[in-house]
């Protein structure tokens with residue numbers, strides 16, 4: 453692979469943005485050229501040779517910027533190698549077992565012929581937007597369940613697959 457990789461994300465409260473940053477760092481260390489762009493700011497996928505896209509999960513769906521990104525760029529995405537990640541569970545489950553994609557993401561994987569998907573632990577902390585978020589936090593169900601070792605392991609595998617393209 454000689455072109456640039458797009459790492460893009462939909463994130464309401466910022467934690468998925470940091471995951472995207474970690475993924476990009478691993479790809480760069482592997483010698484790949486990488487741009488990290490929020491999903492709502494991607495005008496075109498044409499400049500990129502491969503795409504890694506992810507989002508925080510909200511009520512069983514990807515965050516809306518990322519959903520729109522997949523819809524808007526579906527033709528170009530279907531023509532490029534594509535990897536997907538979801539970030540959500542506010543417990544250790546994602547570190548303990550493989551969690552399948554939510555139905556909408558599963559459909560996108562099939563339609564766009566994505567190479568892989570991973571569900572990663574999420575994060576919800578004080579200051580998160582919305583009353584549901586505040587309720588979760590009030591009930592003591594928040595916390596940072598991001599597993600950066602797991603993120604890096606997955607990103608290293610993606611880098612390896614890109615290198616062998």
Ligand SMILES: Cc1cc2nc3c(=O)[nH]c(=O)nc-3n(C[C@H](O)[C@H](O)[C@H](O)COP(=O)(O)O)c2cc1C
Nearest residue numbers: 463464465466467468508509511512540541574575
């Ligand atoms: C209103 C709300 C709904 C959520 N729904 C889900 C869900 O359906 N599945 C899940 O695994 N996590 C869910 N979460 C947890 C978020 O996915 C998690 O906090 C994620 O890290 C948020 O990403 P962001 O900080 O990039 O926005 C929900 C969180 C909130 C506040």
